[in-house]
Amino acid sequence: MATDGTVREAPDPGSDEQLPFDVFARACPSRDTLGHVTGRWGSLTLGALHDGTFRFNELRRRVDGVSEKMLSQTLHALERDGLVHREAQPTNPPRVDYALTPLGQAVTERLMGLIELVEERMPEVLVARERYDAERAEG
Template identity: 50%
Template sequence: MEEGTQLTPAAPSLRYEVFHTDCPARDMVDHVTSRWGIWVLISLRSNDLRFYELRDSIQGISEKMLAQTLRALVQDGLVWREVEPATPPQVTYGLTEFGQDVGEPLTDLFDRITRRLPPRTPR
């Protein structure tokens, strides 16, 4: 059911060197903060979604980019992927505990931004 690796906290003397280009934490930050990674994490914060539900919830994302983004986030251990044996197969995605933890400040960030924006005018 769950795929990918999940990073565990390092001992104080064994911390990741995040400013080095070969640090695995940098790759994960790149995946989370990529153009679509942040939207996938935000979209999955409340509900587990099937691939097409997730695609429809993120306006402007192509199926190819969604698939690539999900593959990276699953590999990082932020998102889980479950394939239901059906014809055609139904694939559901959700946030792991680690993904929930990483997504929480993103949700806070979006809440802060939307509170500061001017009120929307009706169309």
């Protein structure tokens, strides 16, 4: 959002105009990247890669519950955004490793803070859920 309170649209991809990105603007490409990072599978995949380099099946085991198709789509999106590096080894059978790029590491450091906060505060969340459910059951 601009300082005057108006929402700025992202510049046309072909223009030389350099406006700051604004995730609240509908056409801003930062919105897609934020979705890739904060979506369930994106955040879990980045969090898993925070621990190091993984092969596809290692990542799939680490991110419990993700399907092969969804992990593949997630990795493609994160690679396209420059957050994940895919390295195919010329071996037989082929070996593909996934790791965070420097940009991915910077994003994931902040994401891990959020993950840790959520995990630490889960007792409060569970109490709030119980209270909410009890109030809805009464009414």
